[in-house]
Ligand SMILES: [Zn+2]
């Protein structure tokens with residue numbers, strides 16, 4: 001019998017050991033383990049995308065939101081394309097900011113960001129000229145600025161964050177790629193906050209799904225290897 005690691009796709013080794021879940025950090029006794037140390041606990045194995053995102057973002061030590069987003073998108077709860085990507089960029093950005101020691105970024109902020117991004121239908125890029133990942137960028141700024149519909153400057157900043165990301169996604173051209181949109185939302189938001197929060201620039205990122213998705217834009221995409 002052979003099993004593969006869902007994270008790195010290497011063959012699992014049959015050896016009983018105590019393993020720590022790569023997503024939520026829970027420890028479990030397991031009969032099979034990945035040679036790279038990856039492990040998916042029973043609860044995370046069957047979790048839906050938002051539940052998995054919340055558990056992972058609350059536990060994660062990652063300071064690079066691109067890597068955190070990619071780990072989540074490798075989980076089978078995330079399909080190649082789909083609306084589950086809409087509520088991904090905001091919580092991973094907030095989780096990374098929290099680990100960077102940015103004041104005021106709480107566990108509650110991470111939960112709130114996921115809740116606010118519910119209900120954006122699939123395919124709105126083509127049908128409405130909108131994108132859930134762009135809304136994710138606006139959500140981060142809204143939460144950091146405590147914006148409301150009645151705010152002045154704070155509301156403007158949240159709108160600008162969404163608009164800036166949407167424009168970046170549009171400028172990339174081609175058919176929809178939810179992975180690219182998530183990466184763009186993260187990069188645009190990071191660039192927006194970098195000076196203010198004295199964040200290091202994100203390293204260049206190569207997409208783990210490059211060439212593996214049906215409509216991959218290959219060399220047209222800046223994240224293509
Ligand atoms: Zn692995």
Ligand SMILES: [Zn+2]
Pocket residue numbers: 021022023024025026040041042043044045
């Ligand atoms: Zn877990």
